[in-house]
Amino acid sequence: MGSNDKPTRQTGKNHAFLQSLGHAWDGLRSLFHYERNFRKHLVLGAVTLILGVALQVSLTDWLWLVMAIFLVLFSETLNTIVEAVVDLVVGTTYHDLAKRAKDIAAGGVLLAAFFAVIVGAIILLPALLKRF
Numbered sequence: 001m002g003s004n005d006k007p008t009r010q011t012g013k014n015h016a017f018l019q020s021l022g023h024a025w026d027g028l029r030s031l032f033h034y035e036r037n038f039r040k041h042l043v044l045g046a047v048t049l050i051l052g053v054a055l056q057v058s059l060t061d062w063l064w065l066v067m068a069i070f071l072v073l074f075s076e077t078l079n080t081i082v083e084a085v086v087d088l089v090v091g092t093t094y095h096d097l098a099k100r101a102k103d104i105a106a107g108g109v110l111l112a113a114f115f116a117v118i119v120g121a122i123i124l125l126p127a128l129l130k131r132f
């Protein structure tokens with residue numbers, strides 16, 4: 001979709017950096033619009049950032065928190081790509097390989113989410129306990 005939601009129907013290469021950037025932005029808008037889990041992860045990421053500010057975590061801790069947030073968002077992006085490509089190929093037909101690809105992609109999101117929970121617990125829990 002184009003940036004104003006009108007399909008551009010372009011299938012050839014982009015000819016300018018701004019054009020590429022526009023399509024990348026369309027991709028992010030599409031993720032936000034269609035993927036409920038992506039929106040949930042964004043909200044959780046925002047809560048984490050607010051906690052980081054409130055608890056005045058160190059620069060190193062910020063790097064870990066930001067890395068964990070982006071890893072989850074990135075894995076959700078890859079998961080969405082796999083779902084879209086699998087649906088493009090098999091449609092609504094059941095296929096064992098389609099199931100395997102989608103389940104593995106979802107497993108990747110779960111791994112990233114575990115990592116984020118561990119990082120959050122290591123950094124934010126002690127800082128929270130110090131306050132209360």
Ligand SMILES: Nc1ncnc2c1ncn2[C@@H]1O[C@H](COP(=O)(O)OP(=O)(O)OP(=O)(O)O)[C@@H](O)[C@H]1O
Binds near residue numbers: 079083
């Ligand atoms: N074509 C298919 N063939 C076999 N299994 C499928 C197929 N499509 C979906 N599945 C199974 O159904 C599950 C959910 O499908 P899908 O990932 O499309 O739904 P979703 O609600 O968008 O998932 P998510 O919660 O990751 O957003 C998959 O993980 C897979 O196990």
